[in-house]
Amino acid sequence: MKTKDVDLLRRSDLFRFLPDEHFEKICSLLQEEQHDFGDLIVKQGDPANAFYILISGRARVVKLGANNGEEIVLGTLRPGDSFGEAALSEGGTRSATVRCSTRVEVLRLDRAEFLALTEAVPELREYMQVTRRARTLQSFLYEFSNFGRLPTSALRGMIEKLE
Template identity: 30%
Template structure:
């Protein structure tokens, strides 16, 4: 993989603002977000680069800072994530291999939150776990709607 950690191009204040605008951290106070920012790693990917593959052991979740990420199962595109969206959380929550592959669509910059840090945040901040559950439910409902056959 040719992805690489980048030297942050945005300030800590801008990172806090980005996190505040994600569904994951929407209810989290700014002072808490300021403590999360240093543990997140900025990682860049090039067009077509695989961020992770279906079946990989999941050890991180990602928040899109710039660009688009497409999620695939085989050749079927399941989802598109844009700035402020997060993905990769399932493998962190259930300790199962990745259920799909993530590929950069154009140049992409993400914030990566690793498993141990993620669990620390969830333990300290109950709203983060509630937000993850809410987003997972929304995604499941959307998938169910897509699967329903026309009447």
């Protein structure tokens, strides 16, 4: 893994509080992947088999609306953002699709390693639970209310105040 990628991970909300021993272990388990513009990294409804951290580029998170089947944009992922933890924790399927808006580099952590890490580090597990609740609420508001017309940053700010 490149030094700049390690630095980005260390500064991310997800990993900045991890003890060095756990951080080094997770870095050794991460696999690099490259995706081109338009590629799907994960697809709504597919089985959850990995957790991802975006290292470079941008990707959109989209979901098919329950009422009309239209695609709803839930947000944009940028370097340092992670995705895929909710379905992994629950052993389910992907709740949204992540589509590349540019050429993208991600780091992938397979399900077994992800679950072992969240068991070993309770703080990480708690962070993931809070993140999952916020994303579930954000998705609901986008899909079933007029709040979906707000910019993502405004909606996230509202959700943080609710917590």
